[in-house]
Amino acid sequence: xxxxxxxxxxxxxxxxxxxxxxxxxxxxxxxxxxxxxxxxxxxxxxxxxxxxxxxxxxxxxxxxxxxxxxxxxxxxxxxxxxxxxxxxxxxxxxxxxxxxxxxxxxxxxxxxxxxxxxxxxxxxxxxxxxxxxxxxxxxxxxxxxxxxxxxxxxxxxxxxxxxxxxxxxxxxxxxxxxxxxxxxxxxxxxxxxxxxxxxxxxxxxxxxxxxxxxxxxxxxxxxxxxxxxxxxxxxxxxxxxxxxxxxxxxxxxxxxxxxxxxxxxxxxxxxxxxxxxxxxxxxxxxxxxxxxxxxxxxxxxxxxxxxxxxxxxxxxxxxxxxxxx
Amino acid sequence: xxxxxxxxxxxxxxxxxxxxxxxxxxxxxxxxxxxxxxxxxxxxxxxxxxxxxxxxxxxxxxxxxxxxxxxxxxxxxxxxxxxxxxxxxxxxxxxxxxxxxxxxxxxxxxxxxxxxxxxxxxxxxxxxxxxxxxxxxxxxxxxxxxxxxxxxxxxxxxxxxxxxxxxxxxxxxxxxxxxxxxxxxxxxxxxxxxxxxxxxxxxxxxxxxxxxxxxxxxxxxxxxxxxxxxxxxxxxxxxxxxxxxxxxxxxxxxxxxxxxxxxxxxxxxxxxxxxxxxxxxxxxxxxxxxxxxxxxxxxxxxxxxxxxxxxxxxxxxxxxxxxxxxxxxxxxxxxxxxxxxxxxxxxxxxxxxxxxxxxxxxxxxxxxxxxxxxxxxxxxxxxxxxxxxxxxxxxxxxxxxxxxxxxxxxxxxxxxxxxxxxxxxxxxxxxxxxxxxxxxxxxxxxxxxxxxxxxxxxxxxx
Numbered sequence: 001x002x003x004x005x006x007x008x009x010x011x012x013x014x015x016x017x018x019x020x021x022x023x024x025x026x027x028x029x030x031x032x033x034x035x036x037x038x039x040x041x042x043x044x045x046x047x048x049x050x051x052x053x054x055x056x057x058x059x060x061x062x063x064x065x066x067x068x069x070x071x072x073x074x075x076x077x078x079x080x081x082x083x084x085x086x087x088x089x090x091x092x093x094x095x096x097x098x099x100x101x102x103x104x105x106x107x108x109x110x111x112x113x114x115x116x117x118x119x120x121x122x123x124x125x126x127x128x129x130x131x132x133x134x135x136x137x138x139x140x141x142x143x144x145x146x147x148x149x150x151x152x153x154x155x156x157x158x159x160x161x162x163x164x165x166x167x168x169x170x171x172x173x174x175x176x177x178x179x180x181x182x183x184x185x186x187x188x189x190x191x192x193x194x195x196x197x198x199x200x201x202x203x204x205x206x207x208x209x210x211x212x213x214x215x216x217x218x219x220x221x222x223x224x225x226x227x228x229x230x231x232x233x234x235x236x237x238x239x240x241x242x243x244x245x246x247x248x249x250x251x252x253x254x255x256x257x258x259x260x261x262x263x264x265x266x267x268x269x270x271x272x273x274x275x276x277x278x279x280x281x282x283x284x285x286x287x288x289x290x291x292x293x294x295x296x297x298x299x300x301x302x303x304x305x306x307x308x309x310x311x312x313x314x315x316x317x318x319x320x321x322x323x324x325x
Numbered sequence: 326x327x328x329x330x331x332x333x334x335x336x337x338x339x340x341x342x343x344x345x346x347x348x349x350x351x352x353x354x355x356x357x358x359x360x361x362x363x364x365x366x367x368x369x370x371x372x373x374x375x376x377x378x379x380x381x382x383x384x385x386x387x388x389x390x391x392x393x394x395x396x397x398x399x400x401x402x403x404x405x406x407x408x409x410x411x412x413x414x415x416x417x418x419x420x421x422x423x424x425x426x427x428x429x430x431x432x433x434x435x436x437x438x439x440x441x442x443x444x445x446x447x448x449x450x451x452x453x454x455x456x457x458x459x460x461x462x463x464x465x466x467x468x469x470x471x472x473x474x475x476x477x478x479x480x481x482x483x484x485x486x487x488x489x490x491x492x493x494x495x496x497x498x499x500x501x502x503x504x505x506x507x508x509x510x511x512x513x514x515x516x517x518x519x520x521x522x523x524x525x526x527x528x529x530x531x532x533x534x535x536x537x538x539x540x541x542x543x544x545x546x547x548x549x550x551x552x553x554x555x556x557x558x559x560x561x562x563x564x565x566x567x568x569x570x571x572x573x574x575x576x577x578x579x580x581x582x583x584x585x586x587x588x589x590x591x592x593x594x595x596x597x598x599x600x601x602x603x604x605x606x607x608x609x610x611x612x613x614x615x616x617x618x619x620x621x622x623x624x625x626x627x628x629x630x631x632x633x634x635x636x637x638x639x640x641x642x643x644x645x646x647x648x649x650x651x652x653x654x655x656x657x658x659x660x661x662x663x664x665x666x667x668x669x670x671x672x673x674x675x676x677x678x679x680x681x682x683x684x685x686x687x688x689x690x691x692x693x694x695x696x697x698x699x700x701x702x703x704x705x706x707x708x709x710x711x712x713x714x715x716x717x718x719x720x721x722x723x724x725x726x727x728x729x730x731x732x733x734x735x736x737x738x739x740x741x742x743x744x745x746x747x748x749x750x751x752x753x754x755x756x757x758x759x760x761x762x763x764x765x766x767x768x769x770x771x772x773x774x775x776x777x778x779x780x781x782x783x784x785x786x787x
Contacts, residue, residue, distance in 0.1 A: 018607035026619050031626045039626045152776070156713065156769040158720045160740050161761055168747055266614060267721060285618045286726045293619055300612035308610075 008312070012305045016089070019301040023294055024085045033060035033080075036290065058291070059083055059094070084294070093295035097287065102295045106277060112182055113264030113276030115192060120199035121261055124207065125254065127200055132211035133238055136219060148209065155205030163271045166198040180273040195272045199265065211250065218246045247318040255311040259303035263296070329399040332411050336643040338650075339393045341574050346390075365702070368781035373523030375777035380527040381770040384535075385565055392419040392566040395639075415639035419566075423559050426542060429464035431554035434746075437755050438545045440466030440476055465546045480541065487540030491533030498528050549755035551742060561759045563734035568767060570646055571653070571719045571729075572712040578654025579711070583661035584704065588692055590662075591669025601666075605659040613656055614725070620652040621727040642730035649722070649729060653715065661707045665700055672696050702782040709778045713771040720764065736764045 037054040038046055055061040064080050084094070093102035135147045171179040177194050218224070219242050227237050264278030284292035315322040356362035369375045397411040420427055434443040441459040448456050461472065469475045502525055503509040506517045515522040538558070541547045548557035590601040628645060635641040672678060681691050722728035723737020731738060743756035
């Protein structure tokens, strides 16, 4: 298993390198640092000196790939590419536009993000899988039909409306929980209840339908018919046979997103004013803070690759036929 | 407003949109001539849900097309002027149709169908004093002599008129349909091969609702007005075009990339496959929103730094819309590409492809004649299924600030503007409600059609 893990991690390196090159091209080649400086300082009245100062402050004044003026080894290391891109591999992201260290900021903001994303994920998985199992149990009845209709209707509503509607109804009309904000310790559940609930509700439509399709495909298999022929009750068939065998397609979709939970949810965090990574990203996008966006892209892809490896590992847990070669 | 002539303007998105419609027509004719394709499409039409969804989508498409025929009106000639001068503002046919709603701007918020403003203002009294009250709107209900007394009766009579026109349109449709389908009885009993009854019912609902809205819109702001007094009904209809553009133009980028790379990877294997797989793993591993955000930020810098490229504001926001479609396309081709690669892997081992290769048919010909047609069902299903997701994505992206130009009407910008006003008491709810209803109907119709199309084209679904 360790050999397998090491090999997978080696595969991950070229992919991360690709992500790195892509973001570097996006941020420094499509638009030169001069263009970005002009944009940030206001297009109209901007002096060459101001641009130069902006570039020096951020370390963008070096050549992109190759520094002709430097000594031997520094020809490659004293460049924008090395400073801004390669350093990310050791999680050195430099400072944001407001001068704070990005890596530190990310560490601090991971907590609140997870506090929202983890309960949403676990609760959402539980609710949607149970709902889907129920629909499959009552398949080909009016309950199943209207359940699917409800799912299609729910997936046709933009996630923005769930949040706006929930905030309005629960916080403004019923005054049950604060409209937005975040507090640690015992205060946290009061602030977290609504965003978690809305996150779960927003995902019900599409996920339930997806699980339902998986379960229906599984329930028409021969082994299920055999189990029924032996007199196994329908509930046992569902939970012992169908659910277990449907684990592989479910895990394929689910495990990948677990590491990405660290990133938080952009929309929910910004609506509820939660100081997590999602709102950090949104603020950075709106303030056009390029170094933060670049750092988040890199972290996002690292977490995605971790998710892919975890997915492969999880297969061995649920399916003994899968082995590492 | 076009009394002095006009000059047609074809924006880039218009050109792409009409190109796409033309491609759909050509594809439709092609499918019509092939019995097996015709049968698949007929299966879509046999389902009542499919027909209903198609009718609703066609109505949205009509609005989108009307809003995509752009021109610049000529300004009235002044003395001594030799050549005509055109307005800098680009208008569409929809703007002409809704001229009233476009130009009748109030000062600020007003509720749907209101005759008086939403907030109190100081009103000058004839005797020189002042009084704080809700002032009369400049345009909404301006035709009423006594707003308090006539308001209700006027609305009811307008509703009745609109409904009557709607019923008339519905009867007209019933007459046309029964001519083509062997009598009114067969149509009403649902005995036609395609589900024309469902199409007719949907059309009737749409016609009656549209009739009422149009009839009311002649005297009032049906969905109220927004912060700067613009008619929300007009803005909502303008948003339809943006949603359609995002949902359809993205495929112009997705399809060529996904089809070409998917087939190449699946058919040739080896290092070609490795390179293409590497490419889409890299793209896939960047969380979608972040990649889009990064690309859009860069595009903003680019547009900001080249102001001289765009003659009018419409052209600039149009370029931004097109770029957004491009970016969405570049980030979303990977899923379809992987599906096509897998299917091509299977196809290349089939006997008829092997036989073609043994006969020495050139590779390009094998790909075009034997592989591509057998992949089209996957492409069609993916296209229809992506549409609703893209429309929803636009709203979220515009909310984050990386969507369409803030000055362009879109569901995202509507929601974004309305969101701030929820804290107000009493609440300004109408922009949100209008955006919600239109978006819901559009996306629901697309989702339902996607289901029907998948059932009709997927060979595995019996």
